[in-house]
Amino acid sequence: MSSFHKNVFINCPFDNDYFPLLKSVLFTVLFLEFEPKIAETSDSGASRLSKIKHLIRASKFSVHDLSRVQVSEEGLPRFNMPFECGIDLGARLLEMPGMGDKKCLILETEKFRYQRFISDISGNDIRAHHDDPKLAMKNVRDWLNINVRQRLTRHADIWLVFNEFEFDYEEILNGEGYDPNDINALTFTDVIDMMKDWIKGWNETKGE
């Protein structure tokens, strides 16, 4: 199977409040043997957009979390997530070569909140996570399960294993002098590599 069919573009907020949800989503994708594709946030503006274009082209699956499209203290909304979601949906809508097979999941805090600021996306697969990492995991797992047409591990089981990972993540990062709750303590590439190695170790020794 080509990497396109295993790649999942993750378009989500990068802040400490969202970090528990992001870890849950990344762990789910990796545990189910897909490959998360995420744009590191510190790249320059022009190269970041170019990178996003590349990630969208390279990924059959996309997860867009619009739950943090909120008005900030300065009175301005955060709009990167819906902007990138629009590029992704546009690639499919405009029938770009090879993009017709793309699958997209849109996550929100509440089920119909998006209708108040971006109702044009109605008709897509939009699911609410209520800021609960367990529910975000269920949404991603169930959506992948439908789209790959094979029986994937239940979200309730992945959640139990993820909690075990969370213990090791906190222990190891604290031991190394990093703040495990700081989304900037490691790069996302680092976090993904730690998860991959942990899952590999866990799968090698798991019991019933």
Add this chain to the structure above:
Amino acid sequence: MASNIANKSALTDKFRSAASNHSGRIHIVHATTGWAVKREGTMRASGVYPTKKEAINRAKEHKHYRGVIIIHKKDGSIHRWIRS
């Protein structure tokens, strides 16, 4: 983006090693229907109980209990340890 870790391979090795090293710890994890008791390295919970307190008591009776229970918050992060 380049990693900001001095020795990344050593750190990833720690993760792999930690995942393989099931030290008899038992985790209390929030589940849809209550609080699950789960031994490290297993896929399934040994039981799910209505309250966290009941789950802790059952964990202490678990045949693989080795004196350490890890209690998680609802978001999966660590709430506290119990050692006896």
